[in-house]
Amino acid sequence: MKWLRRPSWFALLLTLAGALLFMRLGVWQLHRANEKEAILRRYAAAENEVPRDFAGVAMTPPANAFARVRVQGEYLADRAYLLDNPRHDQLGGVEVYAPFRPQGSDRLLLVDLGFLPGNGTDQAPQLPPLPTGEQALQGLYLPPPGVGFEMGGNALARQAHWPKTTVYLDLPQVAGDLGSLLYPQVLALDDDQAAIYVRAHVLDFSAMPPARHRAYAFQWFTFAVAAVVIFLMLHRRRPSKRRTSHEQA
Known part of the structure; x- marks a missing residue:
């Protein structure tokens, strides 16, 4: 050239x-x-699936799908975790997680009860009491929220009163805090019009x-x-x- x-x-x-x-x-x-x-396509398809028994996917969740499950058991009384950086952050408030013991299991399942809007102050919103006795739950069995880079060590270990607040939901830390093994994923409950919680099955890809x-x-x-x-x-x-x-x- x-x-x-x-x-x-x-x-x-x-x-x-x-x-x-x-x-x-x-x-x-x-x-x-x-x-x-x-x-996102797999997530949308999962919401229309017939719920399967939780025991079938509890320790081996499907790799290329999200399982919709049903499970029976009991909540641990007076135990809850407040995630202070949820996807509804623009509203102020917390995502509430509660430990649940499935029937006949030696592990606990962390249940995402949903988002609880703030009350206009810096204080955590007042939680309604957890249902007592045998419960039948239904929802999506999902990976826990990402941990990210956590500064300041384990915040749960420094809190003596319940509910406990955290900006990162780290399952090993929660397991150590409860003194019990946890299932590897969390149960995001189906929407319930009678519930005080906001339950929106939306993957948080808003940042990217x-x-x-x-x-x-x-x-x-x-x-x-x-x-x-x-x-x-x-x-x-x-x-x-x-x-x-x-x-x-």
């Missing part, structure tokens, strides 16, 4: 490495968007929905194109002054 000056190996390799990196990041973002859309992954993918692909364009512009031959003067004559 006569219009292109011969580039140095360093410039060529640098441009190639940068373009390939940007392309790989763009493909990865598209992959994450497709993954999340698949999760599939559409935002695709926007980032477009950005990375644009960077790849820009790297190639900049390389070509910097190595484009400019017409010599002699040739320009001859053409003008």
